[in-house]
Amino acid sequence: MNLPLIIRAEEHSEKIAIVTTDGSFTYRDLLYTSSQIATSLLQNAKDLQEKRVAFLIPPGFEYVATQWGIWRAGGIAVPLCVSHPRPELEYVITNSGASIIVAHPNFESILRSLAEEHNLRFILTSETLPSNVAPLPEVDITRRALILYTSGTTGKPKGVVTTHQNIQAQVTSLNTAWEWTSSDRILHILPLHHIHGIINVLTCALWAGAECHLLSKFDTETVWRRICDGDLTLFMAVPTIYVKLITAWENASKERQKTMSEGCAKMRLMVSGSAALPVQVLEKWQSISGHFLLERYGMTEIGMALSNPLHGERLAGYVGKPLPKVEVRLVDEKGLVSAGTPGEIQVKGPGVFLEYWQNPEATAKAFQDGWFCTGDTAVVENENYRILGRMSVDIIKTGGYKVSALEIEEVLRSHPDIQECAVVGVADIEWGERVCAALVLLQGSKPLTLESFRSWAKERLAVYKVPTQILIVEELPRNAMGKVTKPTVVELFRA
Template identity: 30%
Template sequence: MTKYGCPIREGAVRFPDAEALTFGGRSWTYGALDAEVDHWVAALEARGMGAGHRIALLATNHAACVFLFWALGRLGAVLAPLNARLTRAELAPLVEDVSPSLTLALGALAERLPGAESLESFRSATSSSTARTLDERSARVILLTSGTTGRPKGALLTEGNFRASSRASAANLGAHPAPRWLGTLPLFHVGGLAMLTRTAYEGGCLVLHERFDAESTCRAIDEESVSHASLVATTLERVLDVRAGRRVPETFKLALIGGGPVPVPLLERARAVGLLALQTYGLTEACSQVATERPGDADGRTAGPAVPGTELRIVGGDGEVCGPGQEGDIEVRGPTVMAGYWQRPDATNEALRDGWLRTRDLGVLDSRGRLTVLSRRTDLIVRGGENIYPAEVEAVLANHPSVQESAVVGVRDARWGEVPVAFLAPRAGHERPSDEALESWCRESLAGFKLPTRFLWVDALPRNAMGKLERTVLRKSAES
């Protein structure tokens, strides 16, 4: 089995003066980043961290997140990054699930993670030369998400997953001597981590921003020689609004657009200013990209073919593989597919069958093998690239004293792609609260992006003869 060293250490040997990371007005060469990571390894060793230990992290994008990620790799330890937009109540079950040996948090977020040590001051004054080798099966990250049942699931991604994802992306997008990826996606999402690892494996530079900002993104494209970026439809539109028809420089090669279908007029608007925007379909369990348009063969009408090294198929309800034009469940096989769900053997066995990842998304392949995604999981709502699980929102609403039961569905939205709308059945003998009161109730337990945009009261929720909630009926009602 192939053994891998730390790509930052390798870069420090091969091209020590090449730029590896920028953040907050500072820059690190591979040599400087290698030395910084050594200090973080020493700090982790001083806390007793080593191979197999799990470290939970609550942070927005920060250079320290990069230092920590590569330091954990040198120790063989595993990172469990937590969504910085979640509330204290939402984070608690995720931390309990991963049972970390150490928790770290940026100072501004520390109150949400009791017992967490400060990320900013974690660095050691001494350094360490420890640098374990890893192989394809070495666990690197547990990416936690609340499942449709509300119980957390953590996708376990390996060194082999990240390296295969990097190879596939490079093969699909074309070789670049030293790519400079703009890091606006959060490092607690697979897309952000894919950029972090991809630049290191390819000897490039991660131009890391704390968060997405359209003005800052345009400056990075124009002034910092950024070559690649990953966006969603809403952020692409905001970038184009700022540019106001101004063309991108030749140094900028392309942007991957994920998070759901992208309006063709928006893609055409991007190309009018020289910004090649490629649609992509991916998921956490497959370490980011599964299918992506090819630069020389992109029309914005599909998510493209499977990336090199990945197999993609559509399976019907009878388990038979569908032909071109036939709709069914999207399944994926290849070296980017996760090792499984952390401590969830039943969920793992349900998701992985004979090496195929059952995404539970619906799609169709055309005669050229290009994928069109019809639905990203039956109930899942994708709002501007953020996943919202109806069961989680419904549970919060159902706890309101005036609500007998609730149902949340996604409806089409021009800006966000989809937004959540809540249907509520009243509890007898209780006065119906105002929309403002319901929103305030939800904010106590839910991140802002999960809040319903509307609250619609009905006498009773529609159910079929089997007692199953008819979400399609509710969705049509909300859209009408």
Template identity: 30%
Template structure:
């Protein structure tokens, strides 16, 4: 399996069709393959060898997609950098895998010199922004013009294709090693998991350093689709791009869907071309889904569950399950083709029966090769061919996977297991609650107690007793929050995942004392 093959195919079958659209630039498939081969040639001219790691620190653009396929064409390995990291975190990821070349745009050009000082292996910086490069950088277009196009290195199968650094929800960065076969097989697997409408144009608005967004690039490439690229998520820009470029499919997180529906310009644009909305990072709220189905009647919704270590899709909740009163809506869906999913005891690793909560384990050809330079972490995660995800969940009698919690987010209070997702679902059913997160905090008597962090809807107020009274209608008393605090927003990763470790850190800095009422 070879990730560059799809563009060879597209250049033969429809060379004059558009491959990428960004700002005012439109590139055909024939032009795209030419540019990619020049990126590879330019990398070879900088003494890049097979297997060398090439980084990208930039917002989304057409050049980002050229970087991905140009690096692979050169036989090298992509290392897309998380744009939300500090300079020290970025330097760690570059140093950890010995990144030799870094592409950078105008947004992050000021970090080039600090990164040079911190990263001894970093030999060259390529400026791929729209303005003039800083001193000591190669200018992208000039760099390409001087380069000779080269033949595809034809790296494939178990050859390393990507190192994607993930802290997950723990804050500890690990370089996930994914091969061509991992990524290509998962893209095919995701496409086969549930029927999707025909796609001619795909919109990329989620950050391309993230596996969810990157996976859509590979899926769209396999389908010969046009890649419409936005620098980042802005609801008005997304709405306009869908209308103007007749976009058929996009990948978002539920918070993005809400932002689009809430935007004043939503009803002023024709969005009937959008037939498929893929989402991940969290289940969709039934109220939000009902709004979305009403506002986008031509669209079907599909949830993708997975993680970077699985390249990334492990389960898919298809469109027919997306009804506001559907009893499967809170599930992550059924395991995707070629992905085996089972629930195991988190300590012994033994399989558990249907309905029992345990750790989600996944086996299949898209499971990662391991963590770069972390053999002990790899051994903990990969056992007997199974990827132990760290997610808690169960399988129902119909084979649908339900995610209950991160195993490490499970709260043990008075000897009882409390799954924070269950408490969060109870809290979200209150009309005053916009968003929430539940964590455990140390307690001398109970070991841990349940603490809720709430974001309230405008003009709403709640007390601890009101929260507890509401929760008792849905869950057992020992699961109800014993303390609450109020925030205007919750800490989220670039992928829209809740970063509970940041909530814990804030509490620890406050001496572990949790407020019971608003400050």
């Protein structure tokens, strides 16, 4: 028996699945190319049996065909981030225990050497695919399918493992709630190593037999041009992107603004997620596009849990109610809380992840009586959930990414001139929070400029984790226990 995603694709074989700058590809193209890739990965074996395959490919048809090829060969897909520097890529590859790396030629120089160092099989997407397709294994939906890395409060990212069944539950819940159909066309501009881009956009579209138009990278002008074409039905982005689109609209001529607004009006749904949407951004976008953005709430471990309604009233600053087949509760140290009282969001349902990769302690700690503890605080008002923030000051939400302050601090301490540091998130209208670092320099070290500091950090951290502001201080503020008081550090930046 094939995976339901594959069976559904066979029903849509002549329809267009993926559109890129290279052209249009049908579901049949996707099925055929992914079976060739699966054959190549298997190398005469019958089944990859959950071997991890790490892949680094820019958004496009090859990315999707590779992801499907890994699944169809019985492997676990480990997508890598195109903007990550070598140390971060190496961490994911070694932590996941990947035995195969698939890379686009653009990334050959960085990944071939890693493959050689760790004695892994290395495949380039430019290599010729086999013309004879091997019989592919039967993959049960309870098998592990995907490992995505997410920042936790303990520093280094953890591998979140989802099964084919988890993915199917996440996708069918959203397909039901947002009424996806095979006539939908969505513009995909989100990163493809992140649940938002992989599940909410790509897999939901392909499950529905819809068209997914993939941009190789986000570009404001290109996005507006595509919206103005007037053929899209859905759009999903993070608040940072809406801020950039608003700026471009404000800088356009009156005539162009009219076309831009008309393009938005032709869509049936526009969604914002991955970070809190400032009410003024929501209101400005509504005046431009006529759309009251649908806000929802989810995370890597659970998929999406809460959503404002497709039909009916959406409330600014709220993330709505539980999605189909998802149970949500709010809990404090005394137990369940009543409406109007803040509590931690806990989630249960078939979309909740299986485990943290090879980390049974962290997995056990993340659950309470079978409920996943999100670490986010919320309150229910007018029967709708309002997110109050993270329970931990060490998690920063910036531009739709969740980053660990502790992980960044660990890297910064390895700088030759830095003695101590404290990394915090400072509220920002465009990014949600900006990553900022207060630094204590070693005595006698030369002055540190933001520019030299950032270029040093970019070689070691993903660009969205690199602090955008630094403050050189004599000492860090601490409490009686000697623990750095992060709220005081935030105040230093605000001042």
